[in-house]
Amino acid sequence: MFYGEYQHTVDSKGRVIIPSRFREGLGESFILTKGLDNCLFAYSRDEWSNLEAKLKTLPLTSKDARAFIRFFFSGATECEVDKQGRVLIPQNLRDYAGLDKDVYIIGVSTRVEIWDKAKWESYSSNEDLSADKIAEKMEQLGI
Numbered sequence: 063m064f065y066g067e068y069q070h071t072v073d074s075k076g077r078v079i080i081p082s083r084f085r086e087g088l089g090e091s092f093i094l095t096k097g098l099d100n101c102l103f104a105y106s107r108d109e110w111s112n113l114e115a116k117l118k119t120l121p122l123t124s125k126d127a128r129a130f131i132r133f134f135f136s137g138a139t140e141c142e143v144d145k146q147g148r149v150l151i152p153q154n155l156r157d158y159a160g161l162d163k164d165v166y167i168i169g170v171s172t173r174v175e176i177w178d179k180a181k182w183e184s185y186s187s188n189e190d191l192s193a194d195k196i197a198e199k200m201e202q203l204g205i
Contacts, residue, residue: 063087064169069179072161077148080104081167084174085143094155096137097175099185102151102159104141104174151176 068081080088084104093110097103105113117134120127137158141149151161164179177185 063171064174065171067166067168067182070165070167071163072151072156072165073148075150076153076156077144077150078161078165078167078176079147080143080149080174082147084167084169085147088143088174091140091142093138094141094149094151094176095134095139096155096158100159100181101178102155102161102176104176105172109172 064084064087066081066083068084070079070081072078088104088106092107093105095103095105117131120131122128137155139152139155141151143149156162159176160178160181161176162178166177166179166182168175168177168182
């Protein structure tokens with residue numbers, strides 16, 4: 063399980079250090095793809111396989127399902143961690159998420175997310191994400 067948030071910097075070659083706690087769960091190679099909310103999602107091989115199996119059950123006759131599968135898989139790439147704990151984030155994924163220099167790397171249960179610093183700070187300070195409002199929505203979901 064992934065949790066916590068860490069600040070790091072993307073170097074001039076497009077590499078970023080993955081926190082050691084996250085490297086343990088992701089493994090030496092993992093899948094990085096376009097995420098929702100203009101961030102990147104990172105999945106361990108096992109978790110990616112689980113997600114892939116779920117997505118395979120979506121009906122091909124559904125235009126929305128096809129679009130989501132295309133979005134998710136077309137941006138996917140295998141990343142390998144180097145000896146310094148860094149991974150190279152491909153240019154197309156850096157462009158998608160707006161990653162330039164400062165980033166947040168956060169744990170979200172079964173995945174890791176990589177956010178542009180300004181986008182994460184804006185998102186996490188959003189009034190709609192206050193603890194009280196989230197709690198109300200969770201109660202509606204039975205949690």
